[in-house]
Amino acid sequence: MLALALALAVTCAAGAYLATSRDVLRAVIGLSLLGSAVNLVLLAAGRLGPSAPPILEEGRSAFGAVANPLPQALVLTAIVIGFALTCFALVLVLRLMQAARVDDTAQLRFAEPPAVDTVKPPEESDELAERTDGAAALRRRDEPC
Amino acid sequence: MLALAPLLVPLVTALVTALAASRPRTQRVLSFAGSLAFLAAAALLLERVNTGETLRIAFGAWPIEHGIGFAIDRLGGLMVFVTALMGFATLLYAESDVDAPRRAPYLAPLVHGLLAGVAASFATADLFNLYVWFELMLVCAAGLLVLGGRLRQLDGALKYLALNLLGTLLLLVGVAMVYGLTGRLAFDELRSASEHVAAAPLSAVLGLLVLALLLKSGAFPLFSWLPAAYPTLPAPLLALFAGLLTKVGAYAILRLVADVVPRAPTLYDGAFATALGWIAAATMLAGVLGAAYHWDLRRILAFHIVSQIGYILLAIALGSTAGASAAIFYTVHHIVVKANLFLVAGLVASATGSYDLRRSGGVLAARPWLAALFAVPALSLVGIPPFSGFWAKWLVLRESLALGRYAWAAVALLVSALTLYSVAKIWLEAFWKPLPAHVEANSAATPTEQRPALAACALLGLVTLSISFAPQALVEFADAAALALRGGGQQ
Numbered sequence: 001m002l003a004l005a006l007a008l009a010v011t012c013a014a015g016a017y018l019a020t021s022r023d024v025l026r027a028v029i030g031l032s033l034l035g036s037a038v039n040l041v042l043l044a045a046g047r048l049g050p051s052a053p054p055i056l057e058e059g060r061s062a063f064g065a066v067a068n069p070l071p072q073a074l075v076l077t078a079i080v081i082g083f084a085l086t087c088f089a090l091v092l093v094l095r096l097m098q099a100a101r102v103d104d105t106a107q108l109r110f111a112e113p114p115a116v117d118t119v120k121p122p123e124e125s126d127e128l129a130e131r132t133d134g135a136a137a138l139r140r141r142d143e144p145c
Numbered sequence: 146m147l148a149l150a151p152l153l154v155p156l157v158t159a160l161v162t163a164l165a166a167s168r169p170r171t172q173r174v175l176s177f178a179g180s181l182a183f184l185a186a187a188a189l190l191l192e193r194v195n196t197g198e199t200l201r202i203a204f205g206a207w208p209i210e211h212g213i214g215f216a217i218d219r220l221g222g223l224m225v226f227v228t229a230l231m232g233f234a235t236l237l238y239a240e241s242d243v244d245a246p247r248r249a250p251y252l253a254p255l256v257h258g259l260l261a262g263v264a265a266s267f268a269t270a271d272l273f274n275l276y277v278w279f280e281l282m283l284v285c286a287a288g289l290l291v292l293g294g295r296l297r298q299l300d301g302a303l304k305y306l307a308l309n310l311l312g313t314l315l316l317l318v319g320v321a322m323v324y325g326l327t328g329r330l331a332f333d334e335l336r337s338a339s340e341h342v343a344a345a346p347l348s349a350v351l352g353l354l355v356l357a358l359l360l361k362s363g364a365f366p367l368f369s370w371l372p373a374a375y376p377t378l379p380a381p382l383l384a385l386f387a388g389l390l391t392k393v394g395a396y397a398i399l400r401l402v403a404d405v406v407p408r409a410p411t412l413y414d415g416a417f418a419t420a421l422g423w424i425a426a427a428t429m430l431a432g433v434l435g436a437a438y439h440w441d442l443r444r445i446l447a448f449h450i451v452s453q454i455g456y457i458l459l460a461i462a463l464g465s466t467a468g469a470s471a472a473i474f475y476t477v478h479h480i481v482v483k484a485n486l487f488l489v490a491g492l493v494a495s496a497t498g499s500y501d502l503r504r505s506g507g508v509l510a511a512r513p514w515l516a517a518l519f520a521v522p523a524l525s526l527v528g529i530p531p532f533s534g535f536w537a538k539w540l541v542l543r544e545s546l547a548l549g550r551y552a553w554a555a556v557a558l559l560v561s562a563l564t565l566y567s568v569a570k571i572w573l574e575a576f577w578k579p580l581p582a583h584v585e586a587n588s589a590a591t592p593t594e595q596r597p598a599l600a601a602c603a604l605l606g607l608v609t610l611s612i613s614f615a616p617q618a619l620v621e622f623a624d625a626a627a628l629a630l631r632g633g634g635q636q
Contacts (some may be wrong), residue, residue, distance in 0.1 A: 019311075024303065031310045038317045045325030071324070074273055078317060081280045085313075088287060089306055095291075096299045111301035111373045121439050123501055 004044060011037040022105045024093050032086040039075050039082070046071025147193060148200035148215045150186035151225045151264035154179060155232070159257035166250035176253040180233045183260065187222075187229035194222035195622070197629070201270070214331055216270035219626035220473060224267040224396060227480050228389060230608070232260045234484065234601045235385040241598035244380040244491040249292050256385065259285040266393050270332045272320050272405075275397060279316060279361065283309050286390060289382055290374060298377040305374035308360065308367065315357035322350040332405045336631075339406045348412045355398055355421065362394025364458060365428040368451045372435060375450075376443035376500075380491025381601075383443065387450050388484030392476050395457045402461060403469045404630040410464025422462035422553050429455030429560040436567040442490045442500045442575070445567055446483070449526065452560055453479050459557060460541045463548055470627035471540035474619055478525070478533040478612055485522040485605035492598055493519065493575055502574035509576040516576050518599070521606045523572070525613065527565045533612035536620070 015037055018030025046068040054066040097103045100110065113122040158179025165172040193200060194217055203212030217225065235256065239245060262282035269275050283306075290302035324330055326346055327338040339347060360367040375386055402409035402421075410418040432452025436445045457479065460472035490500070492515055497505035509516045525532035538561060545554045612619055 027307060031307065031314070034311075034314050038314050038321070041318055042321040042324075045321040047325075071321075074321075074324075077273075077277065081277070084284065085280070085306075085310060088284065089303075089310065092287070092291060092299065092303055092306065096296075096303055099296050099299060108300050108303070110297040110299075111304060111377050121441070121444075123440075123503060 001048060004040065004048065008037055008040045008044070011040065024097065024103050024105055024108065025090075027105070028086070028089045028093050031089070032082065035078075035082040035086070039078050042075045042078060043071050046074075146202070147186070147190055148202040148217050148268065150183075150190065151217070151228075151268045152215070152261055154183045154186050155257045155261035155264060158183070159254045159261060162257060163251065163254035166254070169248070169250070172250070172253055176236060176257070179257060180229075180236050183264075184229040184233050187226040187264075190217060191222045191226045194219050197625070199629075213274050214270040214333075215265075215268045216332070217268050218629050219622065220396075220400075220630070221267045223473070223477060223622065223626060224392075225264050227477055228260060228264045228267065231385060231388045231480065231484055232256070234488070234605055235381045237604070238381040238384070238488055238491075238598045238601035240594075241596065242594045243495045243598040251288070252292060255285045255288045255292070256382075259289065259385070259389075263389050263393055267396060272323060272330045272332070272335065274330075276313070276316050276320050279393070280313060282390065282393065283313060286386065289386075290378065293377075293379070295377070301374035301377035305370045308370040312357050312360035312367075315353060315360065319350060319354035319357055322353060326350055332400075335405050336407065339408060344412055347406070347408070348417055351401070351406060351409055351412070351417070354401060358394045358398045358401070359424065359458075360394075361391070362398065362454050362458070363391045363428075363451050364394075364424055364454060365431045365451075368428070368431070371451060372444055372447045375447045376441065380487060380494075383491075384484040384487035387447070387487050388480045391450055391454055392457075392480055395454060395461070395472070395476060398458070399461050399469060399472055400630075402464075403627075407631040410462075415464070418462050418464045422459060422550065425455045425458035425462050426553055426556040427455075428452065428458060429556060433560045433563040433567065437563055437570075440502045440574075442494060442502060442505075442571065443487070445502075445571060446486055446490060449486075449564065449567070450483060452564065453483065453526070455560070456538065456541055456557060459545065459553055462553075463544050463550065465544060465548060466627045466630075467540075467544045467547070467624075469630055470620070470623040471537070471544055473623040473626055474540055474616075475537040477619065477623075478537045478609075481605050481608050481612070482522040482525045482534065485602060485609065486519075486526065488598065488602050488605065489515070489519045489522065492595070492602065495595075497575065497580065502571065504581060505575045506578040507580035510579070514599075518602045518606055519572075519576070521609055523568050525609050527568050528561050531613050533609050533616065536613070536616040540620070 011033055015030050015033030018026045019034060021027050021030065050065055050067055052066045054069040096108070100108060102108060116122050158176065162172050162176050162179070165175055190200070199216055199218045201214060201216045203214045205212055259282060262278045262285060266275060266278040266282070269278060287302055287306050290305055291299055320330070323335070326342055327335060329335045329338045363371040371391070375383055378386060429452045432448050432450070432455060435448035436452065439445050439448065457472050457475050460468050460475055493505065493508055494500045496508055496512055496515065499505050521532070525534040528534040528538040538557065542554050542557055545557070
């Protein structure tokens with residue numbers, strides 16, 4: 001019980017530390033660590049205790065003597081979903097770092113360009129005119145300058 | 146079986162369109178057929194729930210109290226219908242060349258997957274299941290965000306994903322805590338189980354869940370992902386996102402505090418509801434101030450989503466049945482209007498060549514019918530009588546005055562005035578002002594096929610007009626839906 005609490009605290013702290021990093025790759029790994037901490041919470045919420053598998057012969061009941069199967073089912077679902085999202089996030093971050101050549105969140109201002117002066121918002125790039133194939137634009141950016 | 150349609154129809158459509166990814170023409174036909182089937186099933190569903198019946202089904206042939214259940218009441222049925230309508234309008238618009246998304250083979254599967262996630266969230270009757278559908282929405286939304294592959298889209302998608310992942314984790318912790326506290330996850334069982342939980346742990350857990358859902362609905366102060374990510378989308382997808390996604394968060398809050406834990410508004414002498422109300426007021430103000438600052442059509446409208454979510458949250462925070470009814474009416478009105486505004490904005494931008502108001506103008510003279518299409522949702526957004534926004538705001542204001550929440554009502558009125566300012570800015574700059582001399586009319590970007598886009602805008606405009614001039618039908622429906630909450634709909 002204490003071991004689980006400690007594991008949870010350490011995972012949570014490491015996850016929170018990494019997630020608040022300005023390095024995008026670290027931030028994503030931190031979020032995934034936080035996800036693992038949440039999975040531990042989910043498992044613990046179903047009461048820890050007996051570890052016998054909850055497989056019974058028909059007609060018999062064994063309340064309290066076997067592990068609670070529901071949180072196991074829930075945590076399995078959560079792990080699969082978390083895995084998929086982490087994979088997607090990692091690929092996204094790698095692609096972004098390749099294309100932008102920065103990994104500092106303070107410099108990732110492509111979606112929201114910083115204002116040119118204190119009063120006026122930036123003028124939008126003329127996106128409709130530049131309507132080029134996105135993949136081609138990326139390939140151009142990937143070429144060594 | 147009809148209760149499963151909101152999940153199965155879009156999910157099967159997503160599957161078959163994914164299989165037909167290499168055959169664009171077949172995929173288009175399948176995609177439209179799926180969308181129409183979804184719309185038909187949703188209409189049938191709406192007719193069934195309108196009799197007061199709650200459609201229930203549990204997966205895996207479990208008895209209804211053990212299995213993961215779907216339960217569609219009036220509120221769920223109405224939201225599913227609006228979802229189907231938005232899906233159809235989006236696909237119709239995407240047939241045109243107006244600010245069209247890049248023709249990617251996996252566009253249609255992702256859109257239908259998103260619709261499945263949204264509709265299943267409205268249909269589910271299980272807290273953990275709700276989390277699963279939120280995840281499906283998140284995955285599909287992130288996929289759609291990066292589809293264009295441009296740098297700004299990748300950047301926007303990262304911000305969207307990072308904050309929404311955090312929200313998802315908060316939601317999952319909340320779900321785990323609810324299970325630890327009550328041993329229940331099904332809404333019906335939680336309703337009775339939550340009666341016996343002490344106020345302190347219950348409000349802590351509820352606070353966690355509501356915080357996660359506030360993040361998902363783009364409420365103050367956790368809305369920064371929304372104006373960062375949404376404007377990077379092409380117009381039809383932007384309309385779909387803007388119309389539906391944040392409203393699922395708002396719906397889940399309403400379901401949670403008005404239906405599943407009916408004690409919520411009274412916890413600690415209403416402190417819980419009061420906190421939610423002030424968050425709503427801050428959301429309205431922050432959103433409308435962002436809209437007043439920006440000059441890009443999409444950014445203005447994206448910030449308006451935030452401020453309008455504030456009205457819905459305010460109605461929920463009132464905690465009364467009339468408040469819940471106002472929230473339902475407001476949500477339906479707002480989904481249609483907001484999606485329509487983004488669709489028209491795409492047409493306006495394609496007419497002038499830019500989304501930036503400083504470089505656009507002259508639309509009223511060049512395309513007066515476009516001005517008419519814009520005027521209906523825009524006047525409705527502001528709340529000018531007799532448009533649907535007026536009735537929605539009237540319901541919210543009347544109830545907050547009736548409950549003595551004068552400060553919230555004052556904020557709501559102030560925000561309405563500021564909304565008028567930023568919508569007037571769009572009107573003056575894009576429609577009335579002549580096209581600036583230094584901007585050449587962008588003939589290269591002028592789309593060749595506009596008719597599907599116009600049809601989609603006109604369809605949503607007609608829906609708004611029918612709510613505007615015959616609000617009584619929707620008001621009565623929302624009243625009945627709100628009355629059926631708190632377990633009142635159980636037979």
